[in-house]
Amino acid sequence: MTDRNYENCNSQNLRIGMENRGEIAQLYPTPIYWVHMVNNFPTIQNEIAKALDNVDFKMKEAWGSTHYLSDPSFNGNFIVENGLNSLKDEIVTHLNHYCQSLSFPHHNGVIATSWASLFKQGNYGHCHHHGSTDISGVYYFRTGNSDGKIYFENPVPCMTSSFVYKSLCERQEIVPSDGLLCLFPGWLMHGISTNTKDTDRISISFNVDFLRHKNSN
Numbered sequence: 001m002t003d004r005n006y007e008n009c010n011s012q013n014l015r016i017g018m019e020n021r022g023e024i025a026q027l028y029p030t031p032i033y034w035v036h037m038v039n040n041f042p043t044i045q046n047e048i049a050k051a052l053d054n055v056d057f058k059m060k061e062a063w064g065s066t067h068y069l070s071d072p073s074f075n076g077n078f079i080v081e082n083g084l085n086s087l088k089d090e091i092v093t094h095l096n097h098y099c100q101s102l103s104f105p106h107h108n109g110v111i112a113t114s115w116a117s118l119f120k121q122g123n124y125g126h127c128h129h130h131g132s133t134d135i136s137g138v139y140y141f142r143t144g145n146s147d148g149k150i151y152f153e154n155p156v157p158c159m160t161s162s163f164v165y166k167s168l169c170e171r172q173e174i175v176p177s178d179g180l181l182c183l184f185p186g187w188l189m190h191g192i193s194t195n196t197k198d199t200d201r202i203s204i205s206f207n208v209d210f211l212r213h214k215n216s217n
């Protein structure tokens, strides 16, 4: 095992000074996009409220007692099947902003799957990712702000073992609010902290996939 006690090794001390300061590149970032309030908020809310009237929320048995879903199979498309066109248009607008900032060229994309999630008191969302989905997102329909936050884990877990870099690894949270829309990479590990309030929290999640052209990966 390496001896990390260098207290008596003054001759080897590195001089960390201010002279001739260099540059730092933040390589390999993890872009997360969010907008605190969508356009057409009242219309989007009305559309969702009507669609929720017909939802029979159920838990996904294999996950145990986590939270309720409009479709525990994840095969359905809550946004498309219920004609939530105002929400869809808003997602497209912000996808365009997000993709521009990623320098991702314009491709045709689809909302491949979507579902509503209900978090009652004591419910939570385990840490997970959305597999090979290109971009995932969530829209907050009803939240009391402190009834469960979405959090993202550092995608470079080996950094946590580093004395120098571990302060950069802390879990990052977004406090939800009604009308907030968030987009993030489908591969990014994320979860929802426990709803400790007696208010129900409802959000709409979705996965976006872009069509592949012949010569693209």
Ligand SMILES: [Fe+2]
Pocket (backbone or CB within 6 Å): 128, 129, 130, 190, 205
């Ligand atoms: Fe998720």
